[in-house]
Amino acid sequence: MLSEWSFAVFSGLTLGMAAFLVAAGLTLVFGILKILNFAHGTFFMVGAYVTFSLVGTSPSSLGWFLAAAVLAGVAVGLLGLATDIIVLSRIRSADYHYSLIATFALLLVVTGLVKLVWGLDFRLVRPPALLDRSWSIAGVFVPVYSVFVIVAGIVVFCGLELLLQRSWVGKTVQAVARDPWMADVLGINTSVVMTSAVVASFMLAGVAGGLLVPNQSLSPSLGDVFLLVAFTAVIIGGLGNVRGAFIASLMLGLIEAFSTVLLPDLPGISVFVMLILFILIRPQGIFSSGLR
DSSP states (O other), X not given: OHHHHHHHHHHHHHHXXXXXXXXXXXXXXXXXXXXXXXXXXXXXXXXXXXXXXXXXXXXXXXXXXXXXXXXXXXXXXXXXXXXXXXXXXXXXXXXXXXXXXXXXHHHHHHHHXXXXXXXXXXXXXOOOTTTSSEEEETTXXXXXXXXXXXXXXXXXHHHHHHHHHHSHHHHHHHXXXXXXXXXXXXXXXXXXXXXXXXXXXXXXXXXXXXXXXXXXXXXXXHHHHHHHHHHHHHHHHOTTOHHHHHHHHHHHHHHXXXXXXXXXXXXXXXXXXXXXXXXXXXXXXXXXXXXX
């Protein structure tokens, strides 16, 4: 029984960090542009497909797998730049309803392009040989790839935390997020900052897709699964709050893992229950909205 709960804790941490890897870019772009990007999961999926195109179904080495994930992030970041120039920059001063409609339309277009380029077949990518094994910890067999996902989530969170809180770049970004008009008056090029935020958000989605592609059922519906959990983490954590998204992702992962043990016949229901409770009791989320 103890080993079962220990494995549930570890599985919850893995699920939570996987959710945060996807939610990081989503909360970043909302914190600055106040846009809920419905197409975020689709670009996460593009990152996964690009990584698959580079490494195949079995990556030859961990180094090449990581390089492919980074290259996928760069490719998706370039798509983000094109998206900002063609779509997002034109609706920044418009009502938020237009951004929701625009990103939903973008979701449909990109999903269609993914089906056109990669087809409808389901594919499975194995982790690199170095990650495709298990460790025995206190009698619990732990997949090394899951440890990798947990470490990757922590590294991304620490990187964003240092960037946003400890650097002049982060201070500039927070100034634009809080008061773009005043930032513009003070000489900050708000358009460049906003475009950079979009590119960074898309890059994070692409890298997340590359890192999480092993052991996933790679198909045109992949983004929908992760986007639902990522949106839930962003809402519970506080819209645009990176720390909140990190804590909420951990909570969601652990609660989902425990509910799988306690309620195996009701998979996934705990996530929706938690979301409803937060909307009813604390609609602003764990932390107040805003880039933190």
